[in-house]
Amino acid sequence: MSKEEKDARFEAELLPVLDPLYNFAYRLTLDEDDANDLVQETYLKAYRFFDYFEQGTNAKAWLFRILKNSFINEFRKKSKQPAKVDYSEVEGYYNTDDVEGESGVATTSDMRTQSVQDLIGDEVAGALNALPVDFRTVIILCDLEGFTYEEMAKILDIPIGTVRSRLHRARNSLKEKLEKYAKSMGYNS
Amino acid sequence: MESKFKEAVSGKSERCNDTDCEKVADLLNAVVDGEVTAEEQEFFNAHIEDCISCFESHDKQKLLKGLVSGHLKRIIVPESLALSIKAKIQETV
Numbered sequence A: 001m002s003k004e005e006k007d008a009r010f011e012a013e014l015l016p017v018l019d020p021l022y023n024f025a026y027r028l029t030l031d032e033d034d035a036n037d038l039v040q041e042t043y044l045k046a047y048r049f050f051d052y053f054e055q056g057t058n059a060k061a062w063l064f065r066i067l068k069n070s071f072i073n074e075f076r077k078k079s080k081q082p083a084k085v086d087y088s089e090v091e092g093y094y095n096t097d098d099v100e101g102e103s104g105v106a107t108t109s110d111m112r113t114q115s116v117q118d119l120i121g122d123e124v125a126g127a128l129n130a131l132p133v134d135f136r137t138v139i140i141l142c143d144l145e146g147f148t149y150e151e152m153a154k155i156l157d158i159p160i161g162t163v164r165s166r167l168h169r170a171r172n173s174l175k176e177k178l179e180k181y182a183k184s185m186g187y188n189s
Numbered sequence B: 001m002e003s004k005f006k007e008a009v010s011g012k013s014e015r016c017n018d019t020d021c022e023k024v025a026d027l028l029n030a031v032v033d034g035e036v037t038a039e040e041q042e043f044f045n046a047h048i049e050d051c052i053s054c055f056e057s058h059d060k061q062k063l064l065k066g067l068v069s070g071h072l073k074r075i076i077v078p079e080s081l082a083l084s085i086k087a088k089i090q091e092t093v
């Protein structure tokens, strides 16, 4: 295969994964420049090992695995510590008086407006970013990218049983962080 | 909405036994992720029909998953990224 053919095949098979891959990198590093570097590094590695990639197999899972390994082996050490999102700042939105009590119905209808949708997104992002990276990772892979437990086990190099237990603990943590928000929406536990 | 919810949580069915509730709790994640066997799903469905407390737990777990899948914003990939990847690859022998 000529270099031109290899490059064309590489781009056709692997570049469509750029969007989810960049999002994954961002959720790991919490920094756009770091995500940029991590994704570039991942594609360069993938290019070097492209001969080992079986055409037609799961390109997305393959790239996610490479990116995860790069993140753990090299990137985590050299990258600057990501700024922790101050969760209490976001919480403040829901602790105002008008979310409480009688106005419950109004709150529900407000939920349909775009600005409140954005607030929910910010709230979820804040809670997620506050989780340890291992917990964040399984939630992103499962809920955002829709990988199966088996694919997650391969991407993370852990047994499926560990995927299950890690996801269990991760969701419990996330639930805890979102509890205040959930209460303000009427989902009391 | 809130009072209805409290009522639902406190109303644990008499037909509910704790061993089954524990089994259902263990299955919650796998159920919302579509990772259960047909038998497990059947057992789960039958149980939550009778047990309001497990029914609510299932609802909450679906809500939690939905918050991430439905509300977390995707980050826009910088336009320059694909170009610089292509450029670096072309340089690589």
Ligand SMILES: [Zn+2]
Pocket: B016, B017, B020, B021, B024, B047, B051, B053, B054, B055
């Ligand atoms: Zn039950």
